[in-house]
Structures are given as C-alpha cells and as structure tokens.
Amino acid sequence: MKEIKQWYDSDGITFHSEHKVQFSQSDSNKNLSLYEILKVTSDMAVEDYAQRGMDRDTLTDNGYAILVSRTAFRFHRLPRENEEYVFTTYEEKAEPLQLVRAYEFTTPDGTPLITGLSSWILVDPEAHRIIPTKKFDMRKPVETSKVHDCKKYGKIQIPEDLEKWDERIIKYSEIDGNNHVNNARYGAFITDAIPEKFRKTAFTDFRLNYAKEAKLGQKLEIFGKINEDEKKLTIVGKTEEETSFESELYW
Secondary structure (H helix, E strand, C coil): CCCCCEEECCCCCCEEEEEECCHHHECCCCEECHHHHHHHHHHHHHHHHHHCCCCHHHHHHCCCEEEEEEEEEEECCCCECCCEEEEEEEEEEEECCEEEEEEEEECCCCCEEEEEEEEEEEECCCCCCEECHHHCCCCCCCCCCCCCCCCCCCCCCCCCCCEEEEEEECCHHHECCCCCECCCHHHHHHHHHCCHHHCCCCCCEEEEEECCCCCCCCEEEEEEEEECCCCEEEEEEEECCEEEEEEEEEC
16 A cells, blocks of 8 residues: 655645545546545645644644635646546745745655645634734745746636526535635635536636635525636635625636
8 A cells, every 4th residue: 555645845744745636526527526635735735734833723822723714726727536646735925914824746756746835823712803914923934936837716707697596505415624614615615606508618727716704504595607719617605695705717
C-alpha cells in the first residue's frame, strides 16, 4: 500500500499533500467534482494551520474563527477518477481585512491541473465581528505574493434578469461545526443548478463569493443567467430574499 505523504518546503509555509481521486469524489464525467475541489482546498487549509499549531480549537481559544470569503479557480484540466495528484497551499501577503491563500493541484510530475486563490476573514467567534488581519498574532505574517494563472477573486457583477433554476431546503447533513452550511457544499448546490446542456461542459474558470451563510431549515433559491457572449454562467443563491452566495462559471 502506498504511503500518503504530506510535507512543507524549507520556507515552512508551503504545504504539500498527496491525493488520489476516489470514485465517490468524481462526478458523472469521472472528474473531481466541484464540491470535492472546494472540500479539499478548505480541509487542507485547515490542516496546514493545524500542523503549525493553529487547529480550530486553538484558534477559538484565542478568540479567532477563520471563514472563507471568496475563491477563484482556473481549471487547466480536472483530475480524473483514480488519478493521483499533489495539492499545494500557502498563505500570501494579507489584505487589511482578509487573509489570502493560494492553491495548486498538479500531477506528480508538476503539470498544472487547477490553480486557485482565496480570501478568508478573521472573526471574533463570540462578538461575531471582523478582526483586522494585522491583529492576528498567532503566526508570523507573510509579506510575499506571486503571480497566479487564474482569475482574481473579487466582486461579481450580477445581471438583473436572473431566472430561477433550482431550490432546496437546507438539511442537517449539510451543517458543519460552525452551525451553518459547510462552504464546500455550495459547490454541490451550484452543480445541481447548472442547466442540463452544460453538464458535460469543460469549464475553464470558477469564482465564488460567500455573502450570508445558509442555516438549517432555510429554503435556498438558486437563480441563474447564461451569457453566451462572455461564455459565462452566473449562479446566485438566496434565502428569504437575502443573498447567500454569488458565483460564475466560464467555458
């Protein structure tokens, strides 16, 4: 049986982890699903911090919670069922109110599969207030940034003439330890809402912004728009007329 390895570069912040795409992680096209991409990136960001002495309980004890805010990915080629890949993540120079994290999925020989960037907010778990990143004193701040082959996370322009594409009631199995929908589950919500004619489309880029967490028992209505000129799907989720998430998929 092959040993699954995790390791850091000599800088102490670039974290690598070996993975294999399992059957249950694959979509109907035998590619790593959007839900699993978000799950891997989130889980490995948490694991990186845990291995550096900042697991979730320790962060909470020190008055911090870290929540993903915005993500952006470029799909060079999605990992396939039974394919091995190396996942890499590291922090970059923080913005005043957001931590910044980069992601890379590559083949074992280094060929790019997925490139990504995300921003995370620091929150006081008791007062539910955003904490400026300069006050996060549990690790040495990173002062460098790189150029990445993907779109930048940021504001998503929402068309006025969205159409309702789907709806669902938030179930107990979708709730995580923060008592709201786990961030990766939105990948499943978006995938379920995609029109049938796009289910086999090889999307090139994806952006997702989290606005307001969905909670147990809420009805999430999902709206969308096809823009043939820009080769883009815009997909928005709302609860009780309040926006929960906004996303874009490009082909």
